[in-house]
Amino acid sequence: MTRQAISSYKQELLDTARTLRQQIRAGEFTSTTSGLASGLMQGNIVILTADWAQDFLHFCQLNPVSCPLIAMSRPGEPLLPELGKDIDIRSDVPEYNLFVDGELTQTRTDIADLWNDQMVTFVLGCSFSFEEALQRAGLAIRNIDLGRNVSMYDSSLATTPSSRFHGNTVVTMRPFSPADAIRAIQVTTRLPKAHGAPVHIGRPDLIGIDDLATPQYGDSVPVHDDEIPVFWACGVTPQVAIRNAKPPICITHVPGKMLVTDKLNDELAIL
Amino acid sequence: MTRQAISSYKQELLDTARTLRQQIRAGEFTSTTSGLASGLMQGNIVILTADWAQDFLHFCQLNPVSCPLIAMSRPGEPLLPELGKDIDIRSDVPEYNLFVDGELTQTRTDIADLWNDQMVTFVLGCSFSFEEALQRAGLAIRNIDLGRNVSMYDSSLATTPSSRFHGNTVVTMRPFSPADAIRAIQVTTRLPKAHGAPVHIGRPDLIGIDDLATPQYGDSVPVHDDEIPVFWACGVTPQVAIRNAKPPICITHVPGKMLVTDKLNDELAIL
Numbered sequence: 012m013t014r015q016a017i018s019s020y021k022q023e024l025l026d027t028a029r030t031l032r033q034q035i036r037a038g039e040f041t042s043t044t045s046g047l048a049s050g051l052m053q054g055n056i057v058i059l060t061a062d063w064a065q066d067f068l069h070f071c072q073l074n075p076v077s078c079p080l081i082a083m084s085r086p087g088e089p090l091l092p093e094l095g096k097d098i099d100i101r102s103d104v105p106e107y108n109l110f111v112d113g114e115l116t117q118t119r120t121d122i123a124d125l126w127n128d129q130m131v132t133f134v135l136g137c138s139f140s141f142e143e144a145l146q147r148a149g150l151a152i153r154n155i156d157l158g159r160n161v162s163m164y165d166s167s168l169a170t171t172p173s174s175r176f177h178g179n180t181v182v183t184m185r186p187f188s189p190a191d192a193i194r195a196i197q198v199t200t201r202l203p204k205a206h207g208a209p210v211h212i213g214r215p216d217l218i219g220i221d222d223l224a225t226p227q228y229g230d231s232v233p234v235h236d237d238e239i240p241v242f243w244a245c246g247v248t249p250q251v252a253i254r255n256a257k258p259p260i261c262i263t264h265v266p267g268k269m270l271v272t273d274k275l276n277d278e279l280a281i282l
Numbered sequence: 283m284t285r286q287a288i289s290s291y292k293q294e295l296l297d298t299a300r301t302l303r304q305q306i307r308a309g310e311f312t313s314t315t316s317g318l319a320s321g322l323m324q325g326n327i328v329i330l331t332a333d334w335a336q337d338f339l340h341f342c343q344l345n346p347v348s349c350p351l352i353a354m355s356r357p358g359e360p361l362l363p364e365l366g367k368d369i370d371i372r373s374d375v376p377e378y379n380l381f382v383d384g385e386l387t388q389t390r391t392d393i394a395d396l397w398n399d400q401m402v403t404f405v406l407g408c409s410f411s412f413e414e415a416l417q418r419a420g421l422a423i424r425n426i427d428l429g430r431n432v433s434m435y436d437s438s439l440a441t442t443p444s445s446r447f448h449g450n451t452v453v454t455m456r457p458f459s460p461a462d463a464i465r466a467i468q469v470t471t472r473l474p475k476a477h478g479a480p481v482h483i484g485r486p487d488l489i490g491i492d493d494l495a496t497p498q499y500g501d502s503v504p505v506h507d508d509e510i511p512v513f514w515a516c517g518v519t520p521q522v523a524i525r526n527a528k529p530p531i532c533i534t535h536v537p538g539k540m541l542v543t544d545k546l547n548d549e550l551a552i553l
Contacts, residue, residue, distance in 0.1 A: 189483045196467045197479065208468065212460045213484040213510045239484045282553065 021275065024050050028271050029097060035271075036102045038120050043267040044105065046155065049143050052205070052276050053269035054081060054094070054134035055246035056104055057253070058122075058262040061086040063175075064131040070173035070252060071133065077170060077180050077248035079136035079204045081272075081279065087128035095273035100132045106265040108250075113257030122262055135246050137269055138183055140205035140276040141198070148198045150191050154232045160267055161185065163228035163245055167219025168210065170248060175256035181247040182210060184223065186234040192241050199243070204279040211242040218242065228266065292546065295321050299542045300368060306542075307373045309391050314538040315376065317426065320414050323476070323547050324540035325352060325365070325405035326517035327375055328524070329393075329533040332357040334446075335402035341444035341523060342404065348441060348451050348519035350407040350475045352543075352550065358399035366544035371403045376539035379521075384528030393533055406517050408540055409454055411476035411547040412469070419469045421462050425503045431538055432456065434499035434516055438490030439481060441519060446527035452518040453481060455494065457505040463512050470514070475550040482513040489513065499537065 012020065028048045034040040044053055059067055064086070071078040082094050091098045101123045109117040109125070138161070142152050154161045161183045168180040187195055192212060200208045211218050223240060224231050228247055234240050253261050264270065299319045305311040315324055330338055335357070342349040353365050362369045372394045380388040380396070409432070413423050425432045432454045439451040458466055463483060471479045482489050494511060495502050499518055505511055524532050535541065 189485055189488060190481065193467055193480055193483060196464055197471055200468055200471075209464055210461065212464060214460055214508075217460060217508055237485075237488055 024048055024275070025273055028095065028273055031271055032095070032097065032103050035105050036099070041105045041120055041268070043160075044269045044271055045139060045267060048271050050276060052081070052272050052274040052279055053137045053139045054272055055137050055249070056100065056262070056264040056270055057133040057135065057249055058100070058130055059133070059258055060129040060260060061131055062129070063256075063258045066174040066176055066256075067133065070170070070176040070249070071135070073171040073173055074248070075203070076207055076210060077244035077246070079206060080133060081136050081204055082134040084132040086131050089126060089130075089132070091132065091134065094134060098270070098272070100270070101126050104264045104270050105268040108263045108265050110253060110258070110261040110263065112259060113254045118265060125260070125262065134270060135249065136204040136206060136279070137246055138206055138243060139269065140279070141202045141243075143276055144198050144202060145195055148194060150187065150195060150198075153186055154230065157232065159230035159232060161229050162223070162226035162232045163247055164220045165227045165251070166211070166242070170252065176252040178248070178251040178255045180210065181228070181245040181251055182218070182242040183245045184226070184232070184240045184242050186232065186238040186240055188238055192239055195241055201280045201282050202276065203281060205276065206244045206246070209241050209243050213239045215240055295319055295546070296544055299366065299544055302542055303366070303368065303374050306376050307370070312376045312391055312539070314431070315540045315542055316410060316538060319542050321547060323352070323543050323545040323550055324408045324410045325543055326408050326520070327371065327533070327535040327541055328404040328406065328520055329371070329401055330404070330529055331400040331531060332402055333400070334529045337445040337447055337527075338404065341441070341447040341520070342406070344442040344444055345519070346474070347478055347481060348515035348517070350477060351404060352407050352475055353405040355403040357402050360397060360401070360403070362403065362405065365405060369541070369543070371541070372397050375535045375541050377536040379534045379536050381524060381529070381532040381534065383530060384525045389536060396531070396533065405541060406520065407475040407477060407550070408517055409477055409514060410540065411550070412473045412514075414547055415469050415473060416466055419465060421458065421466060421469075424457055425501065428503065430501035430503060432500050433494070433497035433503045434518055435491045436498045436522070437482070437513070441523065447523040449519070449522040449526045451481065452499070452516040452522055453489070453513040454516045455497070455503070455511045455513050457503065457509040457511055459509055463510055466512055472551045472553050473547065474552060476547065477515045477517070480512050481515050484510045486511055
């Protein structure tokens with residue numbers, strides 16, 4: 012690409028992201044952000060009050076593969092200028108889940124009326140970023156090709172607990188030929204802020220998964236006879252830890268309906 | 283390590299290598315070089331006459347994963363100063379195989395009487411280098427721990443032919459837990475001159491291997507119930523291509539009995 016083409020590529024993405032966030036802010040877009048503004052990093056969202064935030068921050072630091080922290084706000088600050096200058100976390104996620112004492116009580120498109128000066132926002136990296144990198148490397152992502160959500164499973168891989176936050180790792184699964192699985196490991200190793208390399212490969216039984224056809228979250232995706240399943244840590248892991256910790260209030264995104272940022276995936280890649 | 287410790291680490295390795303080559307040159311050492319001068323690159327050797335060398339060079343260029351070329355001499359030149367200033371390829375390999383018309387006819391410890399001004403030496407990278415890197419990364423290599431040669435198999439993965447040189451890829455197999463297999467892929471990706479990343483993982487049947495317990499070359503190495511087999515391209519691949527090409531004369535090392543160079547493995551690593 013010429014310098015001009017690169018600059019126009021990024022500007023086009025930023026324009027797409029800004030337009031999308033405006034629609035989301037206006038309540039006009041409430042669907043999954045999968046495949047939208049592809050090339051820009053999307054984020055998992057966790058909002059807690061300050062008295063719970065330090066424990067959760069420590070949980071993220073102890074479990075950087077499932078909880079790769081890309082931003083954290085000061086208490087009460089709804090803007091995230093480091094991820095996009097117009098981002099307001101109270102309105103810029105297509106749909107929010109409200110957890111009260113660890114239980115999902117409500118889904119909504121705006122949280123302005125819940126916001127207060129104690130609220131701390133965490134933005135965690137998302138596998139949508141590495142799916143884009145895999146596709147650019149020429150690999151086919153089965154769930155995308157089938158128009159389905161990725162398969163997610165409760166694994167037996169324990170997270171490292173921090174105070175009240177604990178639980179097992181939730182993993183996503185994508186099937187690949189063995190040669191493509193090796194390439195997928197190389198490509199995703201570059202993206203530690205989007206869960207990085209897989210945590211497991213080839214043998215679901217060894218991480219407590221009895222039946223690939225019945226994921227606990229998302230959709231079922233077929234694994235062909237000449238393929239092996241490849242497992243990555245998933246951003247749903249913190250939601251399990253939150254259910255276990257039972258904070259009085261916690262707000263997250265609805266899985267698949269992410270915050271679209273202005274950061275290029277490649278800006279957060281290593282190597 | 284301090285600068286002094288690093289310098290003394292390298293000097294100690296070079297002294298070990300020089301002493302070993304002196305013993306080999308004197309015919310006092312004819313065993314495998316596995317685990318010796320660990321940290322220095324060892325090489326597979328192929329010696330052909332100049333009229334066959336161009337085809338073989340092209341074969342290496344077309345198949346860089348199984349045949350990673352690290353040095354090539356001019357015709358008739360027995361020294362390889364770029365790999366070690368005292369190396370004389372006519373005497374510095376513990377044991378040589380002599381192939382006549384593609385058939386193994388003789389094993390010997392010196393080839394001075396076979397040398398002539400048409401001889402061209404190829405040095406190809408060797409998996410001993412990545413085994414050292416895997417061990418430094420904390421991974422256990424089963425065949426080393428058991429004191430056995432690595433298991434090698436004729437796979438169904440075709441090489442890209444060049445004129446008379448053709449054949450399938452020979453692969454080595456090392457068993458790992460899924461998590462260690464992922465780490466092994468990352469570590470060996472850094473070493474393309476030592477076969478690099480694996481070519482296959484987890485499903486021997488997909489590359490024409492019916493029984494892991496009966497390798498075509500080397501020793502059998504057990505795969506535990508909670509492990510998956512990981513396959514790398516192997517430096518025996520060119521020997522298969524040479525058997526198929528049937529050059530009037532070809533000299534190789536005896537598998538496992540390699541040329542020990544003065545190059546640090548890390549000097550040939552990428553990243």
